[in-house]
Amino acid sequence: MARAVVSVPSTAKRGQVIEIRTLVQHAMETGFRRTQLGEAIPRDIIRSFVCTYNGEEVFRADFHPAIAANPLMTFSMVATASGTLEFKWTGDKGFSLTESAKITVA
Amino acid sequence: MSTRRGRWLRGAIAAAGIHACLASAALAAQLAPAERRSGYEFMSAETRAMQDDDATNPAVLSLLDGEELWNRKAGAAGQACAGCHGDARASMKGVAARYPAWDAAAGRPLNLEQRINACRTGRQQAPALAYESRELLALTAYVARQSRAMPIAVAADGPAKPFLDAGRATFYRRQGQLNLACTQCHDGLWGKKLAGNTIPQAHPTGYPLYRLEWQGVGSLQRRLRNCMIGMRAEPYAYGAPEFVNLELYLMWRARGMKLETPAVRP
Numbered sequence: 380m381a382r383a384v385v386s387v388p389s390t391a392k393r394g395q396v397i398e399i400r401t402l403v404q405h406a407m408e409t410g411f412r413r414t415q416l417g418e419a420i421p422r423d424i425i426r427s428f429v430c431t432y433n434g435e436e437v438f439r440a441d442f443h444p445a446i447a448a449n450p451l452m453t454f455s456m457v458a459t460a461s462g463t464l465e466f467k468w469t470g471d472k473g474f475s476l477t478e479s480a481k482i483t484v485a
Numbered sequence: 486m487s488t489r490r491g492r493w494l495r496g497a498i499a500a501a502g503i504h505a506c507l508a509s510a511a512l513a514a515q516l517a518p519a520e521r522r523s524g525y526e527f528m529s530a531e532t533r534a535m536q537d538d539d540a541t542n543p544a545v546l547s548l549l550d551g552e553e554l555w556n557r558k559a560g561a562a563g564q565a566c567a568g569c570h571g572d573a574r575a576s577m578k579g580v581a582a583r584y585p586a587w588d589a590a591a592g593r594p595l596n597l598e599q600r601i602n603a604c605r606t607g608r609q610q611a612p613a614l615a616y617e618s619r620e621l622l623a624l625t626a627y628v629a630r631q632s633r634a635m636p637i638a639v640a641a642d643g644p645a646k647p648f649l650d651a652g653r654a655t656f657y658r659r660q661g662q663l664n665l666a667c668t669q670c671h672d673g674l675w676g677k678k679l680a681g682n683t684i685p686q687a688h689p690t691g692y693p694l695y696r697l698e699w700q701g702v703g704s705l706q707r708r709l710r711n712c713m714i715g716m717r718a719e720p721y722a723y724g725a726p727e728f729v730n731l732e733l734y735l736m737w738r739a740r741g742m743k744l745e746t747p748a749v750r751p
Contacts, residue, residue: 382550384539384540384545384546384549400541402540402545402546404546407700447697447700448700448701449543449700449701451541451543
């Protein structure tokens, strides 16, 4: 049961630079840690994040083991048209999570 | 610390900067209400901004878990928390500011986690949630969130009084191989450095909170265990009466300060 919280302005002017913030629930287990008995804890991280704006990819990031748990990603983009922003996180052990947000551009 | 081993210990830790604590051997005086500071005020501007904004505070993810658990039926009674208490935003407002609170059935004060578990086993007839489990932290954080920005107001008189006094005695008692009392650092040396970290005044204003070092949400008792291990004392078990007494004293000591749950700390 993973969750994500995305923060997108609900309205914007055409051509305006807007800030997008995404927070996702994930342990980001590095794969470098061991249990008290010395057994390696297998890596379990988010590998990639993609944001699409009305179907077009506008932002992408690859994640690596040094990224903290519950990664917070902040980026900016230009509001061009009303529509939907889709966010997708994929990772180890078949992890997949999508979230979307609507924006109205005047 | 007059034995050879004691002198060795003292020498070994001097480099870590704890020596100053031992040198100022006299127990520090109680903080005046006006000089009390939340741990928030010792944090960097970036960490404060992270706590203040629900879009960046990572504990918000735990709150969402807690809200779901609040509304989910559990146990043989087939009842959810919401079944009796309704909307937590109204019914739980101010509750966390009063905990730990006296419980007549238990004959002693209970903290918020224990209160939730008492409700689970007694009313919902569900198994108690494990201390420090994701579920118990989420429910506790969700309940405590409803008291955000409200002043802490635990009852210091009445039947809880002897337990508060026991907590105060723990706070002032030297313990562990380093022979330190809580008061020496948190009343006497706050604002100074312990290695790279600023020593706070130990006001439990934001629990359960998200600690960046933990990479997750944790309870006040987890934090107290950290401190006890740091002074090389054997920590009490989770839910031990000694810890609840200490929690009660710390909340009384922070009376009137505003709850920040869920806080973020470095």
